[in-house]
Amino acid sequence: MKSIQARLSLGLIAALVVIGLALAQLTLWLFEAGLQRYLETGLRKESENLLVALVKGPNGIQLDERRVSAAYQRPFSGYYFRIDFEQTAPSRAVPEPVTWRSRSLWDLDMPKPDSTGLESGYKLGPEGQELLAFRADYRRLGKDISISVAQDYSPVRDGFRRMQQIGLGLGVVALLLILVLQRITVTRSLRPLERARQQIAQLQQGQRSQLDARVPSELEPLVAQINHLLAHTEDSLRRSRNALGNLGHALKTPLAVLLSLASSERLEGLPEVRAQLREQLEQIQQRLTRELNRARLAGDALPGAQFDCDAELPGLLATLAMIHGEGLLLEHDVPPSLLLPWDREDLLELLGNLLDNACKWADSEVRLGIAPTVEGFHLWVDDDGPGIPETARQQVLERGSRLDEQVDGHGLGLGIVRDIVDAWGGRLALQESPLGGLRVSLSLPRRALIDAAESS
């Protein structure tokens, strides 16, 4: 898709070139026509002068040289005439055509224009002079006299050509100037669009949660709609989380009653009933917990989501320290002011479960690390507990993956962690920790939306 800028430039250039050329040509043509009319009056006057210079001499009509302009005497001066009439020579009886040519023509012949009036386009002489000729027919001294006057038009032509070149150059400069100005104007007026584009990119990276609403009126509906959608998504998510919380609450409290009943002494005499009851209730509980947790995941629904490590991690670690006692060393290796582009509750759930697990198994130390990588983020949780032998790791992962086999609190309790990692398109691996125990390693890709925005 071409950019708006390129389209505008192309359209503008085409329009300017077509209109500019047409206008320039028309102007030149009109100017030339005007000039020729002006020259025509000059030539008419010349022809009239020549007519006046014709006098009656002893041998019929003669040209009074004194009255003829000197320019007609100098060869190839650019001013020429020819006078055609019929005269009867004294020796002859029949009148014969006579042609007088100006001396400036030298030995060249200037053709007589076919009709009276202005005519252009004659080429003449070694210098290739272009002539503008004017012919007028008179009657004088009882004879039909046709006087043709011509003037060298080449300097004017050359002048026009030069003017055309200068005009073309000026036109090109003007075009460039207009393009530059247009580019500046367009860039300025498209700046809100560019800003919106950057804000959308920021939105996807989780650096903002709304688009700036102060935009030109053309963009307002778009931005308002995007903001509305964002608010709507966030609102729906909150409502569905709330509803799930209520559902969970509604189901879990009776379950707690039943579990409590199952262990009460009223069932002391019925150990089988008790065992059955507890087993079934436990299954319901696990299923419920897992499904509720899964349904609560925001996943990729919120583009503006972000997790501020500096703000959230201390609270989480303090909570874990409180739950697992003060004796445990909880360290974290996270770059300062790191922002992760995922929903806060999802990430807390992920880290909480991972760290809780590690704390359950650790002897004295648990370490959390987060580092940005090229594809996204790398998270790892180390403990110095017994670890899991390499051969059993795959089995543990598989056990966590099947819902009915997932055992809460035993094994690794990785179920919800796996759900979250899957929802984000990440990978989970169990490795040997440098602390001696288990390392749970997660590689989480940046969200696909961001990739698309950044590569475009």
Place this chain on the structure above:
Amino acid sequence: MRLLLVEDNVPLADELTASLQRQGYAVDWLADGRDAVHQGQSEPYDLIILDLGLPGLPGLEVLAQWRAAGLATPVLILTARGSWAERIEGLKAGADDYLGKPFHPEELQLRIQALLRRARGLANQPMLEAAGLHLDEGRQCVTRDGVDIQLTAAEFRLLRYFMLHPGQILSKSHLAEHLYDGETERDSNVLEVHVNHLRRKLGRSVIETRRGQGYRYAGNSA
């Protein structure tokens, strides 16, 4: 040990009260958050079990008001909303532990034991140990020099309280406040009888009498 249970679900509260009483705790039960704010501050509880979804006033708000008023009693939050985000919120508000519903009654019992010991600065181990005596809270019996000695429920409650406060002088009224719930008639003579029973079973020196002040647990070492 006297506990306050704040839980609006009546069947669960009944079950919990019964099971906690079996474990030798004196339990007061409240269902409304507003009552809990008041009673939690006015009665000398050793531990409070607080549900978060309460009518009247949300549990977190109740907790925040207690902490703002300087109440240091350990609080165990009981809630169906078990996400980590909510857990962190609860502990930030001043809770000492967090138990998600549904739970096994044994889990609750262990958490209560652990919290009570932690509040007294004792290590969290299966047996409560103080000055030569080992108290098994699960079986409600005491071990001295490797010999198990059976206790009645009342004796167990009394001895546990002494063992959680070793070396401290405890007045009769203090003991009565912490061993009986709000509805039991408090008769100091009954306490004397139980102290005498304990002395008979464990030796006279286990509990010293400080005239005009109260009792003091001295254990087997004295």
